[in-house]
Amino acid sequence: MKLICIGRNYTDHIKELENEKPAEPVVFLKPDTSILLKKQPFFIPDFSDDVHHEVEVLVKINKVGKYIDKKFAHKYYDEIGLGIDFTARDLQSQLKAKGLPWEKAKAFDGAAVVGKWLPKTKFQNINNINFSLKKNDEVVQKGNTELMLWKIDELIEYVSKYFTLKIGDIIFTGTPAGVGKVFVDDQLKGYLEDEEMFSIKIK
Ligand code: ZN
Numbered sequence: 001m002k003l004i005c006i007g008r009n010y011t012d013h014i015k016e017l018e019n020e021k022p023a024e025p026v027v028f029l030k031p032d033t034s035i036l037l038k039k040q041p042f043f044i045p046d047f048s049d050d051v052h053h054e055v056e057v058l059v060k061i062n063k064v065g066k067y068i069d070k071k072f073a074h075k076y077y078d079e080i081g082l083g084i085d086f087t088a089r090d091l092q093s094q095l096k097a098k099g100l101p102w103e104k105a106k107a108f109d110g111a112a113v114v115g116k117w118l119p120k121t122k123f124q125n126i127n128n129i130n131f132s133l134k135k136n137d138e139v140v141q142k143g144n145t146e147l148m149l150w151k152i153d154e155l156i157e158y159v160s161k162y163f164t165l166k167i168g169d170i171i172f173t174g175t176p177a178g179v180g181k182v183f184v185d186d187q188l189k190g191y192l193e194d195e196e197m198f199s200i201k202i203k
Contacts, residue, residue: 008174054084059156070157123193141177
């Protein structure tokens with residue numbers, strides 16, 4: 001399986017990193033080895049001094065598809081989740097400055113937190129879900145899927161032009177503002193509406 005990640009999908013986060021608003025979604029992949037194992041802490045890798053949390057709504061693909069029209073995209077997922085796209089921001093900035101790929105900063109072991117899954121039927125409207133991240137019990141990131149530049153069904157249409165979607169693939173839909181550095185002993189907890197979706201200790 002693969003993790004398909006979207007960058008720059010919330011205006012407030014684009015401003016915070018002083019990026020330009022893209023004309024098309026920014027897409028990158030993480031391998032399955034980047035998924036943080038259940039109940040394990042996240043270890044800050046030795047090649048970075050500036051690992052950031054990016055909380056993101058996740059979509060799990062339930063059917064094989066290619067060139068999926070956004071009208072039919074809702075048939076390709078039943079579950080919504082929440083995760084973290086951990087990013088070695090120092091390394092990413094160096095790679096970006098050189099025009100090089102981001103993978104070392106985004107796809108390393110443990111860089112993808114995948115929390116629990118909820119049936120999408122739990123939500124009245126997929127495009128109006130509140131989510132948040134607490135660091136040591138303080139809210140540091142807050143978003144609503146309504147604020148995505150490209151909504152979930154549009155993202156499925158877009159990424160399936162390039163990649164065949166397979167059962168179990170996960171889409172990371174981008175992060176809102178409030179990304180920040182993690183420190184040893186931090187505790188990160190993610191919420192979809194009021195439901196706790198993951199709890200991660202930083203080591
Ligand atoms: Zn991200």
